[in-house]
Amino acid sequence: MANRQKGADRVVTDRLTANRRQLGAMLRRLREEGGKTLEDAAAHLECSPAKVSRIETGQVAVRPIDVREMLSLYEVSSARSAALLALVRQSREKKGWWKAYAEVIAEGYEFFISLEDEASVICDYQPFLVPGLLQTESYMSAVMEAYKVPPALAAQRIALREQRQSILAGDAPPQLRVVIEEQVLQRPVGDSWVMREQLRRLLEMGTRPGISIQVISVDVGLHPAEGRAFVMLGFPDPSEPKIVYLEHLNESHLLDDVDRTADYERVFSSLQSMALSLKESASLIERMSAG
Known part of the structure; x- marks a missing residue:
């Protein structure tokens, strides 16, 4: 001993x-x-x-x-x-904990992970894929395969993403507010089994306290986000500025300027208003998971 x-x-x-x-x-x-x-x-x-x-x-x-x-x-x-x-x-x-994944964390991404680990509120808008914090392992694997990520590297990235998800099961999990486009639910990622499992994961996560998932219907036209994904982090100390994370093909950005982050805060609020309600969103996801 x-x-x-x-x-x-x-x-x-x-x-x-x-x-x-x-x-x-x-x-x-x-x-x-x-x-x-x-x-x-x-x-x-x-x-x-x-x-x-x-x-x-x-x-x-x-x-x-x-x-x-x-x-x-x-x-x-x-x-x-x-x-x-x-x-x-x-x-x-x-x-x-992410130090164990140093070899697969892109430059600058560690800043985001450390901030995400400290956040009390996470607002995530995704127009193309299910947010990483809500992805199943099979869905992650299908994404990695589509992106042509080598198997060994893909396994490490999946492990990193699953470790990130553990913040939602901690003693004091952050509030997670998600808005996704309906196309995210329609776009095939992997086979039909992978998609059904992913949709059921969304339904299950949406029932947890502190997690809200809303869907923007395909009937909604252009809107302020214009299909550009972003994650906004808020912190326990109200005096601490919100942080917006933007990810591009070959780089990522953290925004902390109050005027600029306030724009994203307004846009996210607008997206929530135009999206289906929590109940309507859950009904849509349930119908699609049964299809």
Whole structure:
């Protein structure tokens, strides 16, 4: 038993050390991108350049207040700052589960995952596919196959997506508000069995507290979102700005400017208004799952 506990403690220690190193590397990259030297950072923090160097190499833990000061000096956006501060907390705790998937996480996507893990409200509009947090494993596999993702890489990405889904089953899950186009339900992904299973998953998830799923009928014409997917995250602290995540073919963006995110908030509210009600949406999904 003692040996097993020592082994577990060693795993946690290794994970926290890895987290600190990754955080330090990010801080070094942001410092360099901001055109600042070790001496600049040290002067701002009122410490020695050696201490800043140890932070950047992961040799020592860093306090959130120091990270805030560093990010302010480097003129890092509030979206990235929020993600980095989440990583600071994880570097001091037993968090950061996605580190195990570092090889399959695209640059910048880790920021989104860390923010998603902290969010209290997730608003997700999808015009083409079922949102990742609601996908079945079979549906994920069919998507990966359609995108020509190599099997080994696909398996890792599926595992990552399933791990992300675990936030909906936690002790304090975020509210999940989903709006999808009816075409998402009609578009074949995999065979008919895969689609029926996926539709039943939507029905089951829609009955859970804190999860709402609405469908925009094909009868609705053009609307403000114009078929462009986005995810908007809200946080427990009302003073913390909402974050909008946009994903494109070869890149992704995090928006944190209050004026721009307010536009997305208005658009999402508009989409909810024009979509079928929760009951009507569930009835439509049920009919299609039986077809």
